[in-house]
Amino acid sequence: MVGGLSAFAWLFWNLHTSLDPEKAMTNDGTNLDPWYDLYAERTAGLSASEVRALFAVASRPEVVSLAGGMPFVSALPTELLEGAFAKLMRDERATALQYGSGQGVPALREQILEIMALEGIRASVDDVVVTTGSQHALELVTKLFINPGDVVLAEGPSYVTAMVVFNSFQARVSHVAMDEHGLIPQALRETIAHLRAEGRTIKFLYTIPNFSNPAGVTLTWERRLEILEICRANDILVLEDNPYGLLYFDSPPPQAMRSVDEDGVVYLGTFSKTLAPGFRVGWALAPNAIREKLILANEAAVLSPSSFSQLMISEYLNTADWKGQINTFRGLYHERRDAMLSALAEYLPQLSWTVPTGGFYVWVTLPDHLDSKAMLPRAVRELVAYTPGTAFYADGSGRNNIRLSFSYPTPEFIREGIRRLSIVINGELDLLTTFSQTSPLATIPHKLGIITPPSNIG
Numbered sequence: 001m002v003g004g005l006s007a008f009a010w011l012f013w014n015l016h017t018s019l020d021p022e023k024a025m026t027n028d029g030t031n032l033d034p035w036y037d038l039y040a041e042r043t044a045g046l047s048a049s050e051v052r053a054l055f056a057v058a059s060r061p062e063v064v065s066l067a068g069g070m071p072f073v074s075a076l077p078t079e080l081l082e083g084a085f086a087k088l089m090r091d092e093r094a095t096a097l098q099y100g101s102g103q104g105v106p107a108l109r110e111q112i113l114e115i116m117a118l119e120g121i122r123a124s125v126d127d128v129v130v131t132t133g134s135q136h137a138l139e140l141v142t143k144l145f146i147n148p149g150d151v152v153l154a155e156g157p158s159y160v161t162a163m164v165v166f167n168s169f170q171a172r173v174s175h176v177a178m179d180e181h182g183l184i185p186q187a188l189r190e191t192i193a194h195l196r197a198e199g200r201t202i203k204f205l206y207t208i209p210n211f212s213n214p215a216g217v218t219l220t221w222e223r224r225l226e227i228l229e230i231c232r233a234n235d236i237l238v239l240e241d242n243p244y245g246l247l248y249f250d251s252p253p254p255q256a257m258r259s260v261d262e263d264g265v266v267y268l269g270t271f272s273k274t275l276a277p278g279f280r281v282g283w284a285l286a287p288n289a290i291r292e293k294l295i296l297a298n299e300a301a302v303l304s305p306s307s308f309s310q311l312m313i314s315e316y317l318n319t320a321d322w323k324g325q326i327n328t329f330r331g332l333y334h335e336r337r338d339a340m341l342s343a344l345a346e347y348l349p350q351l352s353w354t355v356p357t358g359g360f361y362v363w364v365t366l367p368d369h370l371d372s373k374a375m376l377p378r379a380v381r382e383l384v385a386y387t388p389g390t391a392f393y394a395d396g397s398g399r400n401n402i403r404l405s406f407s408y409p410t411p412e413f414i415r416e417g418i419r420r421l422s423i424v425i426n427g428e429l430d431l432l433t434t435f436s437q438t439s440p441l442a443t444i445p446h447k448l449g450i451i452t453p454p455s456n457i458g
């Protein structure tokens with residue numbers, strides 16, 4: 001998979017070349033690729049993300065991977081999917097194996113309305129565009145709006161592969177500060193004012209309001225309203241990305257931003273986390289004018305999203321207890337989150353972390369002197385993997401953060417992974433204490449991540 005390089009060397013190489021904002025903007029330097037001088041300028045933004053590099057190494061069975069955000073698809077009852085497949089082949093084979101509409105299968109779009117209604121969204125079936133995962137919707141919206149140099153606002157930290165897309169269209173990502181209640185409206189106002197004073201063009205705000213990737217925090221209802229107001233006043237489109245909203249642990253998050261703003265929000269949803277990412281089916285819900293352009297862009301890119309996948313999902317939604325299945329996932333991820341938080345409290349009490357109330361991720365803050373990217377090869381040597389915080393910023397921040405994902409490993413593996421991580425982190429802290437005058441723990445900053453674990457975590 002990684003040619004002559006060992007997986008370890010591949011990881012190490014990528015960690016030193018990926019998502020460096022300076023390197024990402026230029027194509028210069030020497031390269032053995034004979035086509036190097038012919039690539040379009042925008043390919044300079046297509047650097048391998050840390051997450052991608054990690055998959056090569058972390059997929060080795062002996063490594064406990066707390067890195068990737070993979071849903072635990074083994075919890076899906078296979079007989080339901082087999083039943084859907086058999087029925088599809090019997091009754092709808094010709095349609096399932098054929099090209100379809102560029103907007104998506106109408107029956108599935110109806111069912112998507114039902115899903116979005118769970119988060120307060122009322123819409124028409126005409127406004128839904130089915131895409132090849134929400135990742136593709138992200139790319140299509142970016143393609144529609146971004147000229148080189150335009151600004152995309154995004155939480156700091158934000159979803160790594162969204163930033164890869166923004167980079168590949170030569171956008172400048174400007175991060176807006178967040179805390180444990182999500183993106184901070186006043187910081188948004190200030191960032192907009194600052195960028196406008198510099199003469200920059202801001203196209204949209206990309207936000208993950210529920211159980212965000214990577215921070216695991218949720219935007220409050222009051223802030224949702226305030227942020228919509230700010231964006232409306234400044235003619236900035238809101239791109240609301242919501243893969244995790246239905247995966248809450250105790251109570252649902254506030255309703256979607258799109259539920260109160262039809263005209264200013266493009267909403268993205270997906271079946272990847274509530275069903276399975278292998279189908280590659282997501283969707284965009286967009287205001288009328290944008291929706292027309294989205295369909296054209298979708299057709300230009302893929303002709304039509306997979307008829308087969310859409311009909312499989314539609315059949316599953318028709319016949320299975322899909323709400324019950326989402327409940328099963330909630331219980332499973334809740335248990336894994338608890339396992340992660342209690343292992344952190346036991347093995348790494350000197351650190352701080354967010355406490356997600358849904359989704360897949362915990363965002364951990366290390367003492368300021370630790371460098372999570374430099375530490376990663378040592379962690380992999382201890383057979384544990386995480387994603388370094390720098391992957392989630394376009395500007396090199398996040399050096400002393402890591403993202404831990406609890407969605408895939410079992411509670412036992414999560415515990416073992418955190419134990420191994422504590423060996424690495426405590427080793428680094430020992431070194432720092434030995435060679436510096438001040439305690440490294442005195443430098444844990446009081447910002448996102450300073451949350452005491454709740455006492456009810458067993």
Ligand SMILES: Cc1ncc(COP(=O)(O)O)c(C=O)c1O
Nearest residue numbers: 069133134135159213270272282
């Ligand atoms: C915030 C966010 N947006 C989009 C995606 C892409 O999801 P999909 O599988 O629907 O393309 C992910 C996947 O992890 C994600 O975390």
